[in-house]
Amino acid sequence: MTFLTLAQIAFLLGAALSLALRNNVHRAWAGVVSQLIGTTLTLVCALPVLLGDGELRATVPWSYPVESVTAHLDALGAFFLVWSLPMTLMGTLYAVGYLRPQFASRNAGVQFALLNITSFSFVLIYTLENAMVFLLGWEIAAVAAWLLVIWEYRSQKTRFAGFNYLVSTHVGFFVLVAAFMTMRSATGSMDFGSFSNFLRIPSPMRNVTFILLATSFGLKAAFFPFHTWLPRAHAAAPAHVSALMSGVIHKAGLFGLLRFTLLIGAPDAWMGWYLLAFSSLTALVGVLYTTAQRDLKRLLGYSSTENVGIAGIGFGLGYLGLSWHKPVLVALGFTGGILHILNHAVFKCLLFYAAGSIYRATHTVDLERLGGLIRKLPWTAFFFLLGGLAISGLPPLNGFVSEFLIYAGLLHAGAPSGIERALLIGTASLLALVGGASALATVRAFGVSFLGAPRDTTVHAAHDASLSMRLTMCAHAVGVVLLGVVPAVALRIVRAPAALFMGPASAPPGSAILEAAGLLEPVAWTSALLLAVFLVLLVGRWWLVRGRYTKHVTWGCGYTGTTSRMQTTGTSFSAQFASSFESVLHFQRRERLPVGFFPESPGHLDTYNVDTVERRIFEALGEGQDFSTKVVARISEEPRFAFGLGLVVLVALVVSVFVRGDVP
């Protein structure tokens, strides 16, 4: 605990120094060094806890109304600290290279100070077990993220995105406050421990609290339909901020969900189905938007929504396992879900950093204007491809490991046979669609921006990423490969936090975890075999070709007037897939088509994918009253009475279900 306090002091001192020093380079160093010290101190504290050396607990007396603050570092908090802080440090390191071109004109100290504050708030959120202080940490993280996003505040678009984020995150904050107030009034205490006494016993109020908590944490983690702020914010923020927000900061939402899952202990089955349904929808909608974006960073933002959905499917499965008393499902669901959080953080940061170095080199992230970047940015291209393959869940990289565990849970024979099993298998096939679409999005993003020939002659790729950016990407790439090829490492990290959830469901806790871990051993061997066969084929090809090859132009099927503008664009690549999902993927076209056989003026066509969900929400808010009046007016006089009666019955049913408190 002393180390944690020292770490907090280091973070705050570093933040103060970054603001106080007069030179941007010094500010950057102050940020990096203080982060390094703070992170090391925290790791000294958290690593033993994560590896199973007992928990840390300390209570500090406080004035009314908090009374006392319990700092409690268990395996779950330790797990989140162990990767959040080092990755924030990496982000700070990347920021040094990324912000360097602006060092002459801007005060970058604010960014470094805010990054320190972000680390500071992580320690608060992941260790403190008091509602009041938890909310404080929550708010610090939210406001710091907002200030980080609006770095380019002179652009109106950025300010709007920032404001949008600020409002959304506070809506979630109010819902969280409501949940805490409910629990506080039921228990008369602000302590999480006493919340648990209330949450463990099934009651109607527990159901309401669960929904409030799930909504608030879902908003933080950008679950559908609360995801609309996310792509905007990610597109507007500097690359390191997008990376940290998507990969690290918003994982706090999932942490909240997991923390309260522990407090609930034995959830009802409907909570599991609720989570599963929401998460599946989130994964599906997220990935559909991913396939259609033309802004690379927006694309990555939507893919965050997809990935929290995938992790959420794991948690939903774990909930179901808890309520059915099936330790294997609990183990597979929570191990897979928690591991996916870590995996997503690693590959998503890698992808955002690569996108950032594209932006630094070309000053655009519009897919339709890029092309052939692999020649100018070979490092960035390699890292992006690695991250892209991982995010599509392809073997032998890390995304596959966690998705495999979740698939194994969904298809496991542990579920009650009958309709429950069928629903879980249906979810697995939905996850397969998500995987396929995510692969499409990856090849589209990588293929269009890095392969082929440059599409727009006005875009010049100047230089590859600077050393600090390359080092950061390299560290993440190592993580992507290591966690994928040697899943034992990944499992060691998530074993202790996942074991916390096993509590009531298993006789000897941990045996189910080991069973889940055993599933991955052959997967690792298959990955090794894959690499071996590939190497053999590589040698075989080298022997066959032996450097004999000719260079020629791309075969144009007899047509010789091809230009690079004729290549497939990002929009055309996903057009056919999008046409199968028209109701979600709505394209806005701005066009002036050429007229006649010899058009006098050149035409143009622009397509944008707009977020239908966001649109519908605004429409419903703006026109809700008109809409309901219209609907009612359409019902003729006599059935209107019946309709009203039906509504009353429906409301009564819902209320009675809540009061009875055992929703099936």
Added chain:
Amino acid sequence: MTLLAVVLHVVALLASPIGMVGVINRTKAIWAGRKGPPLLQFLFDLTRLLRKAPVYSHVTTPIFWIAPLVALTTALVSGLAVPLLGYAAPISFPFDFVAVAYLWGLGRVFVILAALDAGSSFEGLGASREATFGALVEPALFLCMGTLAAATGHDTFASIVHVGLGSSDRIATTAGCAIALFVVLQVESSRVPVDDPQTHLELTMIHEVMILDHSGPDLAALQYASAMKLTLLAALVAAVINPVPFQTSPAIATVTHLATMLVLALAVGCVESLVARLKLKALPQYIVVATVATFIALLATAWRLGSGG
């Protein structure tokens, strides 16, 4: 699995694609009133390609020649996990079918990237279609494997396919999964009515147009990988509809399994000769047929298991 069985499996894995393609092409030739190429023509084509020196476009990068190797690697490794001879596979672990599906996904991703690498509008079109139909067919494949796992109570590829025709209440499961897998076969290995393996012309631009710029050993690897995937899927369909249960008489069952694969090759050839390729717009609906078929199978299975039958 004994060493002999592993050796047999590997030999079958390497040899049967050639036989499958030979039988399909011979069937099509007979329907067209031609004599047709020799059954081993595919082998001759491959060896001819292996001797040639490749030609690369100025636009291409190393991804262009790495992709065929990845495709072949994934086909080979996944081939070791699929019960090609009907009853067992050298690599068999719980939920290996998930790994196999994702291995195919990895191969597909690299072939698509190689197509985009050439910077040609034709190949881009093929790449886009392959990615689309590849994504749309995944749910059918997983739903099918999940159904088989639920119906048999097993969790490895080699054991879930033996759902059996034995009792009448299993027939819905078997038929639904077989139909779905046959459609998956047509999509994944680019056969009519989804794609035409004979041409790369605009109407059928999917797999053949993606590999338009590949030549020499690279082309050989791609074609071999594609044929291998066809064989593996045919083996799955054959194992599902094999009338002889493996538990009672493994030898006879293996023979009927191989015969069923032969029949499937004939069926693919007949479909290709008699049916026109579908319009591209109609393809998602055709894939939905597979999803619906296996969904019915899933419901039938859930009903049977849920009622304790």
